Amino acid sequence: MALAVKALFFDVFGTLVDFRTSIAREAEKILAPRGVALDWPAFADAWRGEYQGAMEEVRAGRIPFCKLDVLHRRNLELTLKRFDVATLGEDEMGDLNLAWHRLDAWPDVPGGSPGSNANIGCAGVERQYFADGRSGAPQ
DSSP: OOOOOOOEEEEETTBBBBHHHHHHHHHOOOOOOOOGGOOOHHHHHHHHHHHHHHHHHHHTTTOOOOOOHHHHHHHHHHHHHHHOOOOOOOOHHHHHHHGGGGGBBOOOHHHHOOOGGGSSSEEEOOOOOOOOOEEEEEO
């Protein structure tokens, strides 16, 4: 008996979204009006570059498991210091930290998504959480 495909799940980060351009744009939008002038793509790369180190801290038990937004915030604070950006207000920090929620898809993604031309549910998956805070990622 053949099974019908009802849904496809696949990795999102870097595959479907352009984090570098999106983060650079969001950082410039939030920081430039406050007089900050940076190499925005370098800032985006540096912020993203903190990810593996932060994850290693979690894996080694040096910091507790937390949501990715918490790690992004920690990494943002480190990156802002490295780029000599003065302390931002909480609203600005929160808004900039949520830039990771506003990543643009690569231009070819919408028309090329597997579910776009078929009657198939299609969903991207990134580091997921259960209601009790456990990661849905393989251990």
